[in-house]
Amino acid sequence: MPSTGGLNAEQAQRYKRNIQLAGVGTEGQERLFRASVLQVGAGGLGSPVAFYLAAAGIGRIGLVDSDTVSLSNLQRQILHAMPDLGRPKVISAGEKLKALNPDLKLDIYQETFRRDSAADIIKNYDFIIDCTDNIPSRHIINEACLKMNKPFVYGGVLAWAGQAFTVIPGKGPCFRCIFRGEPPPDAPTTSEVGILGAVAGVIGVLQAAEALRFILGTGELLVGRILVYDALSARFCEVPVERDPACPECSGYR
Numbered sequence: 001m002p003s004t005g006g007l008n009a010e011q012a013q014r015y016k017r018n019i020q021l022a023g024v025g026t027e028g029q030e031r032l033f034r035a036s037v038l039q040v041g042a043g044g045l046g047s048p049v050a051f052y053l054a055a056a057g058i059g060r061i062g063l064v065d066s067d068t069v070s071l072s073n074l075q076r077q078i079l080h081a082m083p084d085l086g087r088p089k090v091i092s093a094g095e096k097l098k099a100l101n102p103d104l105k106l107d108i109y110q111e112t113f114r115r116d117s118a119a120d121i122i123k124n125y126d127f128i129i130d131c132t133d134n135i136p137s138r139h140i141i142n143e144a145c146l147k148m149n150k151p152f153v154y155g156g157v158l159a160w161a162g163q164a165f166t167v168i169p170g171k172g173p174c175f176r177c178i179f180r181g182e183p184p185p186d187a188p189t190t191s192e193v194g195i196l197g198a199v200a201g202v203i204g205v206l207q208a209a210e211a212l213r214f215i216l217g218t219g220e221l222l223v224g225r226i227l228v229y230d231a232l233s234a235r236f237c238e239v240p241v242e243r244d245p246a247c248p249e250c251s252g253y254r
């Protein structure tokens with residue numbers, strides 16, 4: 001019998017397919033239990049992220065979202081269902097995650113992720129996941145993570161395409177090294193040009209895999225490279241990116 005470490009019999013069974021993985025084992029599973037992840041956004045990206053992290057046995061997840069569930073969300077935001085219409089997304093999401101995995105500890109932040117409270121929330125977590133849908137929130141996450149020396153994974157989706165990369169402060173480019181300034185005012189948004197739900201699924205799953213690999217300390221993260229997915233041609237491509245020594249955001253940090 002392989003050792004089950006500090007896991008009880010039910011946990012050993014529940015996480016069996018994790019534990020069998022090279023680079024995980026009971027030690028890795030216990031590492032996942034001890035880990036905490038903050039995800040900002042419980043919508044299209046946040047749905048697959050939260051499901052896979054909760055299923056994998058991440059010990060504590062923080063969910064930040066101020067929105068309520070609307071009918072047009074259900075085409076992609078698979079955490080939510082018809083009975084949730086009008087309910088806060090963090091409450092709806094929390095119920096699904098606890099039903100999936102009662103081991104999970106949940107921290108609920110039913111609020112907008114703001115610059116003045118961002119660092120205070122982020123400091124309590126090992127890894128941050130950007131599941132937002134707007135550039136100002138992404139800059140707030142980038143700034144707060146740099147300030148608190150926390151890693152995070154970015155994910156962005158629009159229409160038929162999406163992209164993801166990870167920021168490790170001091171080890172590669174930050175969000176602002178890559179996206180300088182605000183987008184042009186005529187830049188299209190999801191509410192104007194739509195989004196294929198499955199694209200949010202693919203990018204969210206990539207983000208969850210980044211968080212899990214970071215916590216397990218295995219594999220190679222998306223640092224210094226953007227992984228781009230085009231659902232129309234069914235292709236992935238990788239774009240190398242470098243730290244900008246003149247970046248107004250990260251040049252002051254190591």
Ligand SMILES: [Zn+2]
Binds near residue numbers: 173176177244247251
């Ligand atoms: Zn930077």
